[in-house]
Amino acid sequence: MHILHVEDDLDIQEIARMSLEMVGQFSITQCDSGEAALARAKDMTPDLLLLDVMMPGMTGPETLQRLREMDHLKDVPAIYMTARVQPGEIEGFKQTGALGVIEKPFDPVTLSQQITTMMGR
């Protein structure tokens, strides 16, 4: 499984990369902004979009909306990663077309498992 991960915090990027590659055996492409993700996604079709919510510039939901405008990405599942949210907010995130939300701080040992469970695999 190949994941496009958008996260502005480079340390969190590194943790997520190690976790997803080493524990989950996934491959991963990382971008540090929504704008960079839009450019990078033009010539790739990942199996999952993993998006931070609060980023300078485009937010996660804005990035997802723009990514989904690309034909080859319109059906790719998406998951947000963000700080603690209320149940109502999770509903709001799902309405933007995401499968769900993974809460930060996430557990790097079980992150891959959380993702596969959310994707129903």
Next chain:
Amino acid sequence: MIKIGGNQRWEVLRALPGIASAGATAALLSSSSIAGISPAIWIGPAVLSGLAAHIAASRLFGRRRWGSCGPAGLDVVSTFHGLTDEVFIFDTQTLKLNYLNEAALKHKGWSKSDYTHRTMAEVCPDFSILGFRALTDPLLDGSKDVIQKEITLDRRQYDLSAQCITSTNGQEQFVFVLRDISKRAEADRIKQEFISTVSHELRSPLTAIKGAMGLVLSGAAGALPDRARDLIEIAQRNADRLVLIINDILDLEKIAAGAMEFDLDEMQLSEIVAEAIDAIAGFSNRFDVKIEVKGIREGLVSQIDPNRMLQVMSNLLSNAIKFSPTGGTVTISLTSRGLINRISVTDHGVGIPAAEQAAMFDRFAQAGNQNRAATGGTGLGLSVVKAIVESHEGTVTFESDEGVGTTFHVDLPAVTTTSAANINAGQAA
């Protein structure tokens, strides 16, 4: 006791000493039954004896009577006119404006002479007659004396207080008093934004710290010497505590700001108790403490948010476990006390010293100077418990004897048998 229209009634009055514009000593009075219209009236001490007549008149102020409703020497109209709250008085049927005070005129940009032909529809830019009647009908049919509501008008937020008052000639009038709360609302918004920013800014580094340590402990970076593992585990445990503290602070702030969502449902409390015991099993094993279920009464129903109530139970049970001696027992019970359902959690630990009992629900209070790092507490658990229970219209109390133990009681309003029967019927179906 005053007399209005031949009927005697009690009025609650508040009086503040002050100086009238003319410089004479005066008292500022307000009557609680008409507090909704903020009738702060200046009245000199010489006329205090004429108070009853004054209050009676102020309850009955028809437009024509204003000039004569105050005791001699008291200019009620200009007093009323100068209130900082905005006052709109208008006919209940035609909604034609009969009176606007200075603040209301200033808000609308109207002069004293050009508002009497206007109606309430011109006061509110997005006026809808249906919505307006839905708001005011309870005043006309007498089911409510006063309606208080937060509204937005001309992009500012107001506390609205609406009443229907009948004048001496029998004419019914609506009296709307608007208090500008934009500044308070803005302060609340800034506070919320700050909390959410702090939450995000603290969580990002914590995500990296916890993630890095988690990976090291998982062996992702190679085998760890035992001493190094012990040290990383200490760091990891404390990072976990920091996350819990941030969560608790955010929960408390959310509840205080009325921003926490409560998904209320009528639920069997025995189900919540059972779920809470299941969820805490691992923790109680770690401390070698048994959870004993004693006197769980089935069929007790309260209106609760199950997730929040589980948070309450988890906080109380984990506290009881932490303060129990190794090998000890924590007892949980569910009983009915008339209209109240009571969940009790009892430990047989050291108890709470009498001197510390009063502060137990304060933030960062902890009994007997217990080492929080050792017990893994945040110092906020009981504050969160209290805030959540009170948001359910319930109360939380405790009894404690030093050296004997402590019992915490969560009292929740019971749902009536009829509605509980409906739930049961629904579940059976």
